[in-house]
Amino acid sequence: MAAYSLYYWPIPFRGQFVRAVLAHAGASWEEAGPPLVAATRAAPPAEQPVPHMGPPVLTETATGQSVSQMPAILMWLGERHGLLPDTPHGRAMALKVILDANDVLSDMTRANGAQMWTPADWEAFLPRLHRWMALFEETGTRHGLTPAAGTLLGTGTPGLADLATATLWGTICARFPVLRPALDTHAPGVAALTDRIRALPEQAALIAESDAAWGDVWCGGQIEASLRRVLDP
Amino acid sequence: MAAYSLYYWPIPFRGQFVRAVLAHAGASWEEAGPPLVAATRAAPPAEQPVPHMGPPVLTETATGQSVSQMPAILMWLGERHGLLPDTPHGRAMALKVILDANDVLSDMTRANGAQMWTPADWEAFLPRLHRWMALFEETGTRHGLTPAAGTLLGTGTPGLADLATATLWGTICARFPVLRPALDTHAPGVAALTDRIRALPEQAALIAESDAAWGDVWCGGQIEASLRRVLDP
Numbered sequence: 177m178a179a180y181s182l183y184y185w186p187i188p189f190r191g192q193f194v195r196a197v198l199a200h201a202g203a204s205w206e207e208a209g210p211p212l213v214a215a216t217r218a219a220p221p222a223e224q225p226v227p228h229m230g231p232p233v234l235t236e237t238a239t240g241q242s243v244s245q246m247p248a249i250l251m252w253l254g255e256r257h258g259l260l261p262d263t264p265h266g267r268a269m270a271l272k273v274i275l276d277a278n279d280v281l282s283d284m285t286r287a288n289g290a291q292m293w294t295p296a297d298w299e300a301f302l303p304r305l306h307r308w309m310a311l312f313e314e315t316g317t318r319h320g321l322t323p324a325a326g327t328l329l330g331t332g333t334p335g336l337a338d339l340a341t342a343t344l345w346g347t348i349c350a351r352f353p354v355l356r357p358a359l360d361t362h363a364p365g366v367a368a369l370t371d372r373i374r375a376l377p378e379q380a381a382l383i384a385e386s387d388a389a390w391g392d393v394w395c396g397g398q399i400e401a402s403l404r405r406v407l408d409p
Numbered sequence: 410m411a412a413y414s415l416y417y418w419p420i421p422f423r424g425q426f427v428r429a430v431l432a433h434a435g436a437s438w439e440e441a442g443p444p445l446v447a448a449t450r451a452a453p454p455a456e457q458p459v460p461h462m463g464p465p466v467l468t469e470t471a472t473g474q475s476v477s478q479m480p481a482i483l484m485w486l487g488e489r490h491g492l493l494p495d496t497p498h499g500r501a502m503a504l505k506v507i508l509d510a511n512d513v514l515s516d517m518t519r520a521n522g523a524q525m526w527t528p529a530d531w532e533a534f535l536p537r538l539h540r541w542m543a544l545f546e547e548t549g550t551r552h553g554l555t556p557a558a559g560t561l562l563g564t565g566t567p568g569l570a571d572l573a574t575a576t577l578w579g580t581i582c583a584r585f586p587v588l589r590p591a592l593d594t595h596a597p598g599v600a601a602l603t604d605r606i607r608a609l610p611e612q613a614a615l616i617a618e619s620d621a622a623w624g625d626v627w628c629g630g631q632i633e634a635s636l637r638r639v640l641d642p
Contacts, residue, residue, distance in 0.1 A: 221540075221547035226505070229512065229537075229544060243501045245508040247480065252501035268476045268485035271504075272459070275478040279462065287520035304462075307454075311462060314454035 180205040183213045183225075183233040188347050188386060189395040190246045190281060191232045193274070196343045197250055197336065199382040201257035205234075247274045254336040261331055269329055273315065273337040277344040280308050281395075284348070289399035298406040305355075306362045312341060313363035323368040334373055341366060342373030350383075351394040354407050413438040416446045416458075416466040421580050421619060422628040423479045423514060424465045426507070428619070429576045430483055430569065432611040434490035438467075480507045487569040494564055502562055506548065506570040510577040513541050514628075517581070522632035531639040538588075539595045545574060546596035556601040567606060574599060575606030583616075584627040587640050 180198060182205050184191030198205050208216070213231050221227040225235050228244035234252070235242040243249050251271060254260045260267050283304065286293065312328070319330030328337045345366060349356040359367045373379055394400055413431060415438050417424030431438050441449070446464055454460040458468050461477035467485070468475040476482050484504055487493045493500050516537065519526065545561070552563030561570045578599060582589040592600045606612055627633055 221543050222550075224547075226502075227544040227547040227551075229509070229541065239498075241498045243498065243505055245505045248501045248505035248508055251484075251504055252497055255497045255500065264485055264488045265472075265474045265476065267488065268481045269459075271484055272476055272478045272481035275481055276462070282515075282520070287515070287523060290520060290523065308462065310454050311460040314457075314460040317455075318460075 177237055178204040178206040179237055181208050181235045181237065182206070183208040183216055183235070184231045185213060185396065186210060186390050187393045187396045188343075188351075188390070190278070192347055192386065193246050193277070193340055193343050194232050194234060194249050194253075195382055195386070196339045196379060197253045197257075197259065199378040200334070200339055200376070201253060201259065202378070203253070203257065247271060247278060250274055250336055250340065259335040259339070261329055261335065266329060266331075269315075270335060270337045273312075273328060274340045276308070276311065277340045280305075280344055280348075283308070284403070285395050285399045289395075289397055292398060292402035293406045294402075295406050295409065306358060309345075309359055309362035309366065312345070312366045316363075316365045316369065321365040321369060323364045326365070326369070328366070328369065334376070338369060338373055339379075342370040342379070346370040346374045346383075347394065351392060352403070352407055410470055411437040411439040412470055414441050414468045414470065415439070416441040416449055416468070417464045418446060418629065419443060419623050420626045420629045421576075421584075421623070423511070425580055425619065426479050426510070426573055426576050427465050427467055427482050427486075428615055429572045429612060430486045430490075430492065432615040433567070433572055433609070434486060434492065435611070436486070436490070480504060480511055483507055483569055483573065492568045492572070494562055494568065499562060499564075502548075503568060503570045506545075506561060507573045509541070509544065510573045513538075513577055516541070517636070518628050518632045522628075522630055525631060525635040526639045527635075528639050528642065535591075539591060542578075542592055542595035542599065545578070545599045549596075549598045549602065554598040554602060556597045559598070559602070561599070561602065567609070571602060571606055572612075575603040575612070579603040579607045580627065584625060585636070585640055 180203060182194055216224060217230055225233060225242035226244050232246055232249060233242055233244045234249045243252050260270055316328045320326050321328060327334055328341050345359055349359055413436060415427055449457060450463055458475035459466060459477050465479055466475055466477045467482045476485050493503055549561045553559045554561060560567055561574050578592055582592055
């Protein structure tokens with residue numbers, strides 16, 4: 177019996193942040209699977225494991241406790257598995273980094289597909305994407321991160337902020353390699369940190385497993401198709 | 410000298426969540442003011458108090474420490490001022506509620522004004538808005554909230570989740586009274602909780618002060634104008 181059940185679609189996107197933390201913590205989980213994810217999402221609130229608008233939802237098998245919202249799931253796991261800094265400000269900064277990552281996901285999908293990408297809109301967005309990269313880089317720089325070594329918040333070992341950073345930029349650059357040069361330019365320390373985290377055995381295994389199961393998909397749907405059209409015209 | 414500086418626009422919207430928690434905690438703060446907020450937001454990341462894409466940013470005077478991202482600021486304050494449940498799951502649920510509130514703000518503004526409201530789009534959105542209300546209500550119901558008494562997460566005293574809930578729905582219904590009947594229908598316990606929180610002396614004083622300073626504005630800009638057009642045609 178797995179320690180957790182994850183309700184999410186068979187794609188990386190937001191769910192991969194939860195998977196990356198579970199894998200790093202050595203916690204076992206099973207995927208609820210698309211039919212149950214869809215049915216649970218559409219169920220009356222009283223019948224949901226936790227009232228939620230959309231996945232991810234994580235349920236702990238032993239207690240039956242559930243949490244929705246990716247950043248809340250990560251903080252729940254981070255507290256339980258010792259993946260957070262040891263001061264209130266450090267913990268708030270870890271959450272801030274996760275929220276920034278979540279905002280980048282929204283920006284890259286134009287609010288979860290509310291609008292499709294056009295070449296002109298993508299061109300207009302690029303300076304903002306580069307600024308996101310620079311904001312991550314500056315956060316790391318203030319805590320001693322260099323391309324050669326370090327973590328995003330200066331913790332001795334990788335924590336939630338590093339896992340979220342590597343999952344964000346690592347998955348984006350793996351799915352859309354044309355974006356990697358920009359990351360190297362605007363966030364060289366973050367690019368190297370991302371590579372180091374992805375080379376950890378648990379992350380490398382997760383990435384191999386996800387790629388084998390789902391192929392090249394990132395967020396899926398028409399919005400991914402429109403993103404691919406502007407990136408590889 | 411105030412204990413904190415808040416970088417945010419002279420409107421309620423996301424900043425009001427931070428103000429509500431500061432007021433509840435009895436912590437003094439000063440508003441940085443629009444020129445400094447705008448200059449700080451646009452500054453190179455290395456010159457920002459904390460690297461951020463947009464406000465709110467909260468800076469503690471005594472330490473100079475800063476945090477951006479509304480939910481991260483709230484969790485920082487919540488931990489320091491004892492406004493969080495006493496279990497990891499309870500704390501994750503408090504954050505989940507704050508993130509839901511943040512998502513409602515995004516939905517109501519079509520991703521911070523990425524698109525304007527049309528009557529047809531608003532009609533199509535209404536079932537989702539009502540479901541948001543029902544999700545908040547079900548969260549409270551599971552923790553013993555009734556129209557007569559209780560808190561959203563069953564804590565003995567109001568905490569972050571209650572302040573976020575009341576700030577979300579209370580400000581929306583104050584600015585757009587046409588939406589209050591729907592809250593009463595889909596979330597009667599939350600509507601009553603919202604009224605109880607807003608009647609606390611610190612919240613009542615904050616509301617009176619904000620209304621006097623800024624009038625009827627909610628999120629501001631063209632998106633608020635388009636929202637008012639569909640709500641009061």
